[in-house]
Amino acid sequence: MADVRRAAASPPAVxxxxxxxxxxxxxxxxxxxxxxxPATLAPxxxxxxxxxxxxxxxxxxxxxxxxxxxxxxxHPVYIQGHEVGxxxxxxxxxxxxxxxxxxxxxxxxxxxxxxxxxxxxxLDRAGVxxxxxNLLSDRAHPCQALADLLxxxxxxxxxxxxxxxxxxxxxxxxxxxxxxxxxxxxxxATRVASPPGYGPSGEDVALxxxxxxxxxxxxDPAEAAAGADALYTDVWTSMGQEDEAELRRAAFxxxxxxxxxxxxxxxxxxxxxxxxxxxxxxxxxAVVDGPxxxxxxxxxxxxxxMRGLLAWLTGGGRP
Ligand code: CP
Ligand code: NVA
Numbered sequence: 035m036a037d038v039r040r041a042a043a044s045p046p047a048v049x050x051x052x053x054x055x056x057x058x059x060x061x062x063x064x065x066x067x068x069x070x071x072p073a074t075l076a077p078x079x080x081x082x083x084x085x086x087x088x089x090x091x092x093x094x095x096x097x098x099x100x101x102x103x104x105x106x107x108x109h110p111v112y113i114q115g116h117e118v119g120x121x122x123x124x125x126x127x128x129x130x131x132x133x134x135x136x137x138x139x140x141x142x143x144x145x146x147x148x149x150x151x152x153x154x155x156x157l158d159r160a161g162v163x164x165x166x167x168n169l170l171s172d173r174a175h176p177c178q179a180l181a182d183l184l185x186x187x188x189x190x191x192x193x194x195x196x197x198x199x200x201x202x203x204x205x206x207x208x209x210x211x212x213x214x215x216x217x218x219x220x221x222x223a224t225r226v227a228s229p230p231g232y233g234p235s236g237e238d239v240a241l242x243x244x245x246x247x248x249x250x251x252x253x254d255p256a257e258a259a260a261g262a263d264a265l266y267t268d269v270w271t272s273m274g275q276e277d278e279a280e281l282r283r284a285a286f287x288x289x290x291x292x293x294x295x296x297x298x299x300x301x302x303x304x305x306x307x308x309x310x311x312x313x314x315x316x317x318x319x320a321v322v323d324g325p326x327x328x329x330x331x332x333x334x335x336x337x338x339x340m341r342g343l344l345a346w347l348t349g350g351g352r353p
Contacts, residue, residue, distance in 0.1 A: 068342025079108025089115030218247030
């Protein structure tokens with residue numbers, strides 16, 4: 035009974051549905067933790083579980099999350115979406131309430147971002163201080179953005195991001211949104227070039243700019259890439275959009291990150307891609323496999339970023 039009373043009195047958890055939920059200070063703390071020697075982090079998950087629910091496939095996110103939990107002494111439980119059936123077997127709220135009975139953190143990859151919002155709201159309403167972390171939704175991919183910022187800090191220095199420019203060429207999708215927010219929160223200037231109809235919403239543009247970072251929106255990849263310190267792209271067809279693949283291939287023709295576009299960027303520009311990549315579509319093989327590509331560093335940083343985020347969320351590792 036004592037445990038029940040304590041849980042009901044807990045302050046609400048910080049849910050990370052997108053990277054701006056951390057705020058600039060929280061993000062900087064997470065990145066600092068991610069850069070720490072793991073041996074110096076407190077085992078804040080010792081004896082505790084972390085639920086990893088996936089409604090869509092994953093390679094990087096699943097593996098990095100499982101190992102990040104283990105690094106903090108915890109026990110990851112991988113759950114495929116159909117097993118818990120969010121809003122099919124039971125409501126998103128009931129899935130969250132149930133998982134929170136066993137786990138210290140709920141990490142969830144969803145088809146519909148609103149499922150995450152409803153899970154977080156249900157826990158807050160019930161006074162259950164268990165954070166919900168977005169492992170990718172149709173709207174956002176904050177864990178990827180944290181790894182991307184870590185990668186950019188490795189390339190340009192932890193204090194070297196402010197004033198640098200990051201050009202994203204392609205679909206202004208979940209990855210773009212979180213990346214642009216994180217980069218803006220770190221003081222970078224961002225540019226996004228997308229075909230008409232695939233650019234960012236006015237609301238997202240305003241949100242990115244609200245953190246102070248410049249954001250150039252264009253339909254011209256050459257304008258976005260000109261002199262940029264970093265070039266980023268992602269798939270033209272995200273998970274769940276497979277029916278639109280043909281239409282999108284046509285719409286995005288001319289938006290590939292290839293050697294010609296890279297030639298317009300700064301001489302020492304780096305190239306990022308969250309992966310999985312489609313060589314010959316959004317990025318050429320020569321670029322993704324070339325000397326300016328940091329995609330494998332990004333992939334490796336998924337683990338460090340996730341370990342930093344989980345340490346931050348569970349308290350003991352805060353600097
Ligand atoms: N970048 C990324 O999230 O990869 P996965 O879909 O393989 O997890
Ligand atoms: N935008 C892509 C990212 C995959 C990691 C998708 O949502 O499928």
